[in-house]
Amino acid sequence: MSHIEAPDPKPRHRPSRGPRTEMPARPAEERARDFDEVNLGYSEEQAIAEAERCLQCKNATCIEGCPVNIDIKSFIGHIINREYAEGVAVLKERNALPAVCGRVCPQEEQCEASCVLGKKGEPVAIGRLERWLGDFDLACDLEGRCKPEVGEDTGFKVAVVGSGPAGLACAGELRRFGHAVTVFESLHALGGVLTYGIPEFRLPKSIVQAEIEMLAIMGVEFVKDIVVGATYTVDELMTEQGYDAVFVGNGAGLPVFLGIPGENLNGVYSANEFLTRVNLMKGYEFPKADTPVWRGRKVAVIGGGNVAMDAARTAKRLGAEEVFLVYRRSEEEMPARREEVHHAREEGIEFKMLCSPSEVVGKDGWATGLVTTRMELGEPDDSGRRAPVCVMDSEFTIDCDTVIVAVGTRANPLLPKTTPDLELTSRGYIVANDHGATSKPGVFAGGDIVTGSATVILAMGAGKRSAQAIDRWLAGTSR
Amino acid sequence: MFPVVYKRQLSESVFEMGVEAPAIAHKAKAGQFLMLRVDENGERIPLTFSDWSAEEGWIRFIFMRVGKTTHKLSHLEVGDSLADVVGPLGVPTHVEDLGRVAVVGGGVGAAVAYPVARAMAAAGNEVTVILGARNEELLILEDEFKALSLKELIVCTDDGSAGRKDLVTAPLKELCAAGALDHAMAIGPVIMMKFCSATTKEYSVPTTVSLNPIMVDGTGMCGACRVSIDGETKFGCVDGPDFDGHAVDFEELMSRQRVYVDDERLADAEYSRECRCHT
Ligand SMILES: Cc1cc2nc3c(=O)[nH]c(=O)nc-3n(C[C@H](O)[C@H](O)[C@H](O)COP(=O)(O)OP(=O)(O)OC[C@H]3O[C@@H](n4cnc5c(N)ncnc54)[C@H](O)[C@@H]3O)c2cc1C
Ligand SMILES: Cc1cc2nc3c(=O)[nH]c(=O)nc-3n(C[C@H](O)[C@H](O)[C@H](O)COP(=O)(O)OP(=O)(O)OC[C@H]3O[C@@H](n4cnc5c(N)ncnc54)[C@H](O)[C@@H]3O)c2cc1C
Ligand code: FES
Numbered sequence: 001m002s003h004i005e006a007p008d009p010k011p012r013h014r015p016s017r018g019p020r021t022e023m024p025a026r027p028a029e030e031r032a033r034d035f036d037e038v039n040l041g042y043s044e045e046q047a048i049a050e051a052e053r054c055l056q057c058k059n060a061t062c063i064e065g066c067p068v069n070i071d072i073k074s075f076i077g078h079i080i081n082r083e084y085a086e087g088v089a090v091l092k093e094r095n096a097l098p099a100v101c102g103r104v105c106p107q108e109e110q111c112e113a114s115c116v117l118g119k120k121g122e123p124v125a126i127g128r129l130e131r132w133l134g135d136f137d138l139a140c141d142l143e144g145r146c147k148p149e150v151g152e153d154t155g156f157k158v159a160v161v162g163s164g165p166a167g168l169a170c171a172g173e174l175r176r177f178g179h180a181v182t183v184f185e186s187l188h189a190l191g192g193v194l195t196y197g198i199p200e201f202r203l204p205k206s207i208v209q210a211e212i213e214m215l216a217i218m219g220v221e222f223v224k225d226i227v228v229g230a231t232y233t234v235d236e237l238m239t240e241q242g243y244d245a246v247f248v249g250n251g252a253g254l255p256v257f258l259g260i261p262g263e264n265l266n267g268v269y270s271a272n273e274f275l276t277r278v279n280l281m282k283g284y285e286f287p288k289a290d291t292p293v294w295r296g297r298k299v300a301v302i303g304g305g306n307v308a309m310d311a312a313r314t315a316k317r318l319g320a321e322e323v324f325l326v327y328r329r330s331e332e333e334m335p336a337r338r339e340e341v342h343h344a345r346e347e348g349i350e351f352k353m354l355c356s357p358s359e360v361v362g363k364d365g366w367a368t369g370l371v372t373t374r375m376e377l378g379e380p381d382d383s384g385r386r387a388p389v390c391v392m393d394s395e396f397t398i399d400c401d402t403v404i405v406a407v408g409t410r411a412n413p414l415l416p417k418t419t420p421d422l423e424l425t426s427r428g429y430i431v432a433n434d435h436g437a438t439s440k441p442g443v444f445a446g447g448d449i450v451t452g453s454a455t456v457i458l459a460m461g462a463g464k465r466s467a468q469a470i471d472r473w474l475a476g477t478s479r
Numbered sequence: 480m481f482p483v484v485y486k487r488q489l490s491e492s493v494f495e496m497g498v499e500a501p502a503i504a505h506k507a508k509a510g511q512f513l514m515l516r517v518d519e520n521g522e523r524i525p526l527t528f529s530d531w532s533a534e535e536g537w538i539r540f541i542f543m544r545v546g547k548t549t550h551k552l553s554h555l556e557v558g559d560s561l562a563d564v565v566g567p568l569g570v571p572t573h574v575e576d577l578g579r580v581a582v583v584g585g586g587v588g589a590a591v592a593y594p595v596a597r598a599m600a601a602a603g604n605e606v607t608v609i610l611g612a613r614n615e616e617l618l619i620l621e622d623e624f625k626a627l628s629l630k631e632l633i634v635c636t637d638d639g640s641a642g643r644k645d646l647v648t649a650p651l652k653e654l655c656a657a658g659a660l661d662h663a664m665a666i667g668p669v670i671m672m673k674f675c676s677a678t679t680k681e682y683s684v685p686t687t688v689s690l691n692p693i694m695v696d697g698t699g700m701c702g703a704c705r706v707s708i709d710g711e712t713k714f715g716c717v718d719g720p721d722f723d724g725h726a727v728d729f730e731e732l733m734s735r736q737r738v739y740v741d742d743e744r745l746a747d748a749e750y751s752r753e754c755r756c757h758t
Contacts, residue, residue: 272700
């Protein structure tokens with residue numbers, strides 16, 4: 001990467017008054033036909049220009065807006081001063097995967113929502129700057145990359161279950177303390193949702209792989225094809241396998257269906273199955289890759305979150321002529337990242353808001369349509385959002401040969417079933433305190449398996465906090 | 480990587496293969512299955528354990544060559560390796576002394592029936608095995624079944640080339656009618672399990688079937704394997720594969736198994752052309 005020299009001597013920072021710097025993206029017509037990344041990221045000039053908008057506030061409220069309290073002011077300051085490696089180090093202090101989070105965090109609800117500039121105009125594009133620094137790090141050769149220091153060997157061994165963001169963050173942090181770490185993953189690929197869920201066009205898998213390689217260089221051992229709860233139980237890890245503590249970060253991967261008639265017709269998928277076939281099994285390369293995926297011509301995706309957006313945009317890329325996004329509430333209530341909603345629209349996804357599906361109809365075993373009822377917004381409900389209520393006699397059918405259900409996931413009971421002394425919530429999630437400690441001594445948990453489906457950054461934060469708690473717990477145990 | 484340590488051809492298109500996988504061998508139980516990938520771009524497919532040895536650290540499975548993945552698998556030899564093997568998955572077959580039990584194995588289902596019959600006999604049941612195949616050539620594991628302590632082994636072929644010229648449902652019905660059965664287990668093609676269940680239902684003989692829906696992960700993550708049991712959706716990989724045969728919606732299962740028929744044919748045809756083998 002070419003370096004633009006900082007003017008010397010360093011002047012006092014004088015914020016620019018320029019508008020928020022747009023991030024280049026590939027044109028919708030082009031990108032909706034392939035799986036390459038949509039966003040192109042800032043150039044160095046653009047990153048500097050955006051960084052210079054930052055007021056470098058004395059009391060930087062953005063830091064509180066970040067779930068893991070990254071020192072945003074400082075890393076942006078480093079960009080302004082062209083001290084990129086230092087900027088990366090600031091990010092990595094709190095966030096092991098900046099290139100990932102820069103791409104997938106809902107910044108508009110977090111750091112950028114707390115940016116002072118946002119009160120009157122547009123906030124600093126913190127996420128885009130994080131992404132830029134993360135990519136800067138990944139573009140360096142191995143020597144030049146930011147490599148967190150590994151602690152001196154403590155002799156303790158910790159097992160991490162699951163290689164999603166929670167597990168990865170926990171593993172990295174444990175190495176910093178000098179504990180030996182083995183990550184057990186049930187699938188044949190590492191990364192959790194980052195690999196099997198979020199599509200290539202939004203998060204290139206090479207980025208996830210590069211971050212995992214860095215962890216391997218730090219000494220984290222990865223073992224794939226191990227289902228904890230089946231191949232080994234948690235107890236066996238702690239006895240026969242000799243691990244001193246276990247971190248459970250197995251996510252909330254069990255797909256929820258609506259329970260409406262016709263849901264088992266051919267052509268009806270959970271978003272998990274659809275995205276897994278495409279991302280993990282490379283179904284888009286069938287028959288070069290062996291796993292087929294049903295390529296619908298008219299696709300209805302049910303849901304309004306990131307998962308629904310990803311499924312809809314993936315269907316489009318597989319060649320669907322029409323893709324409908326069917327959501328019970330209105331667009332404002334959609335939990336998806338704003339950018340994804342914007343991109344989905346640009347790519348021609350048709351939004352059917354305030355529509356509630358009631359049945360999948362079919363012929364000869366195959367889906368042919370989705371029956372939906374129109375809704376209107378009523379009084380606010382528990383979540384503070386206005387609750388949708390049915391409009392009488394407003395039923396209509398959306399013609400489609402594929403229905404993708406993206407209405408959420410739940411905890412997978414596989415692991416807890418074989419770990420009887422692990423306390424669960426009534427909905428099957430693992431009960432853990434702020435530091436990840438569960439009801440079972442030596443067993444910690446974090447990420448979606450504790451909170452229910454949440455975000456990458458929250459899962460990473462939980463993994464890291466658990467690692468710190470595990471370190472304290474190990475210090476208190478005699479060997 | 481999981482090295483192949485054993486291979487045996489049981490018939491024109493049925494093979495038994497052994498793989499070194501100590502952790503899985505340690506845990507395997509009758510009725511459970513594994514997911515495997517042959518190579519890097521491979522599909523994940525489920526196969527049931529036919530045998531295993533915790534001491535020696537291997538597992539075995541018997542598979543019929545029906546499409547691209549099983550075709551590729553049939554080309555592996557001792558010394559080659561599989562990219563991935565995961566397990567043991569699914570709920571083990573419920574093994575207890577139920578009294579007089581019929582275990583029906585149809586086609587390659589005989590491979591799945593074998594460890595089940597062995598476990599049921601060991602648990603003290605009086606076990607009658609009914610083996611069915613289209614013809615003698617396709618009949619597998621007859622000697623292995625004979626070596627178990629069974630009450631009786633009844634062989635049926637569609638063309639009478641071995642044993643009785645009958646469908647498996649005929650002897651099953653006779654046993655039911657004679658009041659000689661406390662439980663039936665049917666493992667084989669869906670259509671066979673459907674008719675076995677219909678047969679035993681008439682006589683109210685409780686019946687377990689081992690379902691084989693299409694799977695992707697095999698751990699409860701995708702829902703591809705969903706089946707309707709008494710109108711309720713269950714996941715074949717984690718709630719099964721064993722279910723109450725009298726409660727299964729077999730029509731739906733048969734329909735769902737056909738989703739990818741065209742794609743599968745294409746993939747296998749391309750592979751056959753590339754590998755230039757005669758099948
Ligand atoms: C399609 C999709 C899009 C998303 N988009 C965004 C987004 O844009 N921004 C955002 O912040 N969040 C997003 N999320 C949510 C985010 O990905 C999750 O909150 C986050 O990945 C949770 O991390 P985790 O480590 O707890 O679990 P996961 O990422 O689910 O990882 C758990 C891992 O554990 C493995 N595992 C499970 N059970 C076992 C077992 N018994 N033994 C061994 N291994 C096991 C799984 O295979 C998996 O690899 C999205 C989620 C999906 C599905
Ligand atoms: C729990 C379970 C246990 C099984 N045990 C055995 C066994 O012991 N021996 C054996 O020969 N077969 C077994 N099967 C069936 C076996 O998995 C399929 O024959 C195999 O997946 C076919 O793959 P293919 O690529 O060779 O054929 P394809 O051409 O891909 O498919 C041929 C047929 O196999 C079925 N099938 C395809 N893909 C899958 C998949 N991913 N999962 C499940 N079924 C699929 C479909 O009905 C399809 O029409 C089992 C299936 C299940 C679900
Ligand atoms: S195979 Fe994916 S849930 Fe059963």
